[in-house]
Amino acid sequence: MASAASRGRAARRSQPAVTQHEGFLRHHRFFWLKAALVLCALAWLGYALIPAADGPYGGTWFGYVLGTTGAGLIGWLTLLGIRKRTMTTGRWSLKAWTSAHVWLGLSLIVIATLHTGMRMGLNLATFTWALMLIVIVTGIYGVIAYATLPAAFSRSAERHTRAEMVDGLRTIDRQLQEAAQPLDAVSAQAVAAAMAQDAFAGGLLRRLSGSDPHCATLAAITMLREGSNQDASLKRVIGLLAKRRAVLDRVRQALRQRALFEVWLRVHVPVTIALLAALTAHIISVFYYW
Amino acid sequence: MAFKLRQIVFSAGGRRIARDRPLSGITLRLGRGADSDIQIADLAVEPQHAVIELASANRVTVRATGTLGFACDGKTVREAAFDPATPTEFRFGSTSLTIARDTDGEVLIEVLAADTSGEAPDLVSEKARFSLGRVMLSTRTIAWGLFAAVLAVFLALPVLSHMQVQGALPKVADMKAPGHVTGDKAWNPGELSLAHHALSNRCEACHVKPFQSVRNETCIACHKDVHDHAAADKLAMARGVPGTGEHLLQSVGHVFGREPAGACTDCHVEHQGARPMDPPRQKFCADCHAGLSGRVAGSKLGNAADFGTEHPEFRAWIVTNAETDARAPVSLADHPREDTGLTFSHKIHLDKAGGVAKMALTLGRAGYGKPLECASCHHRSPDGVSFQPVTMERDCEACHSLVYAKSGGTELRLLHGNVPQMLVDLSRAGPVPAITSGRARPGDFSSGGVYGARFTPAGGTVASRALAPDGICGECHTPEWRNGQVHMRPVRQVTRYMPNGWFDHTAHRGTPCADCHAASRSNSASDVLLPNTASCRSCHLGEDATKPKVPSTCVLCHSYHPSDVAPASARRKVEADHGEEPRRGI
Structure with missing residues (x-):
């Protein structure tokens, strides 16, 4: 038996190393998912089985255990921000670390919620819990974004790069500047307004929407098309404006994709830091007014 | 006298180049149109925007001919007239014109086009504009901002405020005093009970010192009349060994200066909601009373952990000698016989077909008119909790005429x-x-x-x-002769058999007396007609009992702090059952 087993091991060793990509979620055959599930199950069992004389809440001994575990996890999860700047491989590779970050982070939904004993109120404790949920929900979004958006990026990237879009816009504007010279004052103003409008203007919501309800280029096209005297120069300007609009649409879609990809981290990270502050205040306040 | 046009351009190196050109005529057309004398290739300028006219040697007029005006020395106008001796600046779109008399006497129009040469577009920075960083504050700024704001509002403010007022706090007992610490409301983990609700804005009333748990002395400052349950050494002896978790909690608490087991806050847990404070759970009693006999040698108390499963049989304080009124606790399991000093049969009086019943039926004038029932002779005490002693004149004499x-x-x-x-x-x-x-x-x-x-x-x-x-x-009575004198054996009626327990007849007024008191079978006044634990358990079980049983925690009948009144929880249960507003007193 023993020799058969060692032969088996030898055979496996002799196989050429197969490098196959394995995402951080599936890392090590979902090791961290299993670990998180075990953690949740233990928390749940303790919550259900350990009697709490005054009902479950954070102040029972098991409540303190859950709270300490949760706070420890939050502290460790935050360290990913530092850890990610150093890439290593092996057991504690960045991928393993990220996998643990995601799965253990999700387990906090169970651990921290059980710590509350389902007692919510307008207070610091619930505020801290809510901040944690925001961090987790944005984290879930981030995982989904990382899994789906890069493919969409490359699809759009096949058509136009960012530099091409910016350059295209500038080229069209240069042509428009010349082509619009014969236009009357009102038409010329509309064209000037279209060119003056910054394609990158607008805040976060505008970017996430991928459109501009006050698009001056579209307004100019509509206005010029309504004109009675459709001479050659006007048609040329309209043609250029239509091209400008097509480029603008691509720019806006690119902005939207970029925003969707970046926005979660811009909430996830600051709210995490706010969570650390709230958690510190929560822990200190509990013992300050013991 | 004529106009002269000077166009200013800049070389790639930034050098200023002036190109002069004389203009014929005293009326000049200015605009974007190809037929203009001064052509400005700017879409913000109309094809025929304005006319500049040399009206006289000392007077130049500029007049808009289209729909748009122009800026004259910074002010938007449609017409301007001036003496060219004073240079005047005009702005059409992004092009500025300065009109002034030149040294040779001619009127010089200097045209300075907006600098459109620009630098080569920076594609790198243009690409960066796609990032959200351009429209949002940097992640780091938001993060530190939030961090500081949260710490300031939820930690620094209450702590600093608390440090300021420390030592100058009003007495705890002053329930109406205003709160002195700002910002600590967010620390409140749950509403205070109704009894303490007035203190909701005064956390510092109970949480006197930072990082120190609520002290017994703080509770006693108001609750002055609360008696100890038992001597401290006995309590310590009786207390069971805590479980691992509880032990851990106690050890950590001890390190941080928490009072040892038995503190007020061990049983009376606050911040559980704005309702009457929850009665202490049976666990707090069972911690000592379950297995008490094994820990406290010589204790006469039986072990008690849960009324439904582990509770000693009731011990009634009965009269053992009517003559001396000696009383002693006797377990109902031991079939106690009481010396009431009376000869009386409940059975005869309650027999619905007997002579007594017949007499009661006949004695309409005394208000019976029907066979006797318990209430014919037994009258409730004014508070409804117990019964008044039976009196001859009121309760017997209608039949037993004297x-x-x-x-x-x-x-x-x-x-x-x-x-x-x-x-x-x-x-x-x-x-x-x-x-x-x-x-x-x-x-x-x-x-x-x-x-x-x-x-x-x-x-x-x-x-x-x-x-x-x-x-x-x-x-009914037992006369005795002593030295030739007749002496009647005194009658003793007990109105409260269990002084360490509480029973309220009001709470049971929907239950027929006979369900608990087997009076109709009793032939002797010595019978102790009290229900035993088994009888009570037909409705009352421990605190985890489910319907249709009545969950009954220890404090429904017992009071931890000895007193003559009903346990607070029993009082509240009666009040709640009868739709009365719960009392909030101490």
């Missing part, structure tokens, strides 16, 4: 409870014939089977006849 003779139309009646007076009265009356009322009564009481109290049975003295076992007094 009228011994008639004088004229007046009935002569013995004074109950006064033996010497009774003897005098009966002696004076001489032989009294049995008073007959015509009411038939079963039994051999007097001749002809007619009702009559036996005041004077045959033979003996008057007194001995009345006091004989079948005489008017001896029917």
Whole structure:
């Protein structure tokens, strides 16, 4: 038996190393998912089985255990921000670390919620819990974004790069500047307004929407098309404006994709830091007014 | 006298180049159109925007010819007239014109086009504009901002405020005093109970010192009359060994200066909601009373952990000697016999087909009109909790008449409870014939089977006849002769059998008496007609009982702090069951 087993091991060793990509979620055959599930199950069992004389809440001994575990996890999860700047491989590779970050982070939904004993109120404790949920929900979004958006990026990237879009816009504007010279004052103003409008203007919501309800280029096209005297120069300007609009649409879609990809981290990270502050205040306040 | 045009351009190196050109005519057209004298290739300029005219040697007019105006020395106008001796600046779109008299006397129009040469577009920075960083504050700025704001509002503010007011706090007992610490409301993990609700804005009233748990002395500052449950050494002996988790909690608490087990806050847990404070759970009692006999040597208390499963049989404080009124606790399991000093059969009085019932039916005037029931003789105490002692005059005499003779139309009646007076009265009356009322009564009481109290049975003295076992007094009482003097054995009625427990008849008024008190089967006044634990358990089980049983925690009947009044939780349960507003007092 023993020799058969060692032969088996030898055979496996002799196989050429197969490098196959394995995402951080599936890392090590979902090791961290299993670990998180075990953690949740233990928390749940303790919550259900350990009697709490005054009902479950954070102040029972098991409540303190859950709270300490949760706070420890939050502290460790935050360290990913530092850890990610150093890439290593092996057991504690960045991928393993990220996998643990995601799965253990999700387990906090169970651990921290059980710590509350389902007692919510307008207070610091619930505020801290809510901040944690925001961090987790944005984290879930981030995982989904990382899994789906890069493919969409490359699809759009096949058509136009960012530099091409910016350059295209500038080229069209240069042509428009010349082509619009014969236009009357009102038409010329509309064209000037279209060119003056910054394609990158607008805040976060505008970017996430991928459109501009006050698009001056579209307004100019509509206005010029309504004109009675459709001479050659006007048609040329309209043609250029239509091209400008097509480029603008691509720019806006690119902005939207970029925003969707970046926005979660811009909430996830600051709210995490706010969570650390709230958690510190929560822990200190509990013992300050013991 | 004419115009001269000077166009200013800049070389790639930034050098200024002026190109002069004379213009014919005293009227110049300015615009974007190809036929203009001064052409400005700017879409913000109209094809025929304005006309510049040299009206006289000292006067130049500029007039808009289209729909748009222009800026003259920074002010938007449609027309301007000026002396060219003073240079005047105009702006059409992004192009500026300065009109002034030149040294040679001609009017010079200097045209400075907006700098459109620009630098080569920076594609790198253009690409960066796609990032959200351009429209949002940097992640780091937001993060530190939030971090500082949260710490300031939720930690620094209350801590600094608390440090400021420390030492200058009003007395805890002043419930109406305003709060002195700002920002600590967010620290409140849950609403205070109704009793303490007035302190909701004064956390510092109970949380006196930072990082120190609420002290017993703070509670006692208001709750001055609370008695200890037992001597501290006994309490310590009785306390069970805590579980691992509880032990851990106690150890950590000890390190941080928390008071040892037995503190007020161990049982009375606050911040559980704005309702009457939850009664302490049975666990707090069971911590000591479950297995108490094993820890406290010589304790007479049985082990108790849960009323439904582990509770000793009730021990009633019964009268063991009516003469001396000696009382002792006796377990109901031991079938106690009480010395009430009375001869009485509940069975006879409650028998619905017996003579008593017949008499009660006939005695309409006394208000019976039906067979006797418990309430015919037993009257509730004013608070409804227990019953008043039975009295002869009110509760017995309607049947057990003490009228011994008639004088004229007046009935002569013995004074109950006064033996010497009774003897005098009966002696004076001489032989009294049995008073007959015509009411038939079963039994051999007097001749002809007619009702009559036996005041004077045959033979003996008057007194001995009345006091004989079948005489008017001896029917219920036990007379004794001492040194030739008659002495009536005193009657003892107990109104509270279990002084360490609480029972409220009001809470049970929907239950027939016979469900708990087996009076209809009792032939002797010595029977202790109290229900035992098994009887109570038909409705009451421990605190985890489910319907239709009544979950009953220890404090429903027992009070940890000894007092004569009902346990607070029992009081509240009665109030709640009867739709009364819970009392909030201490």
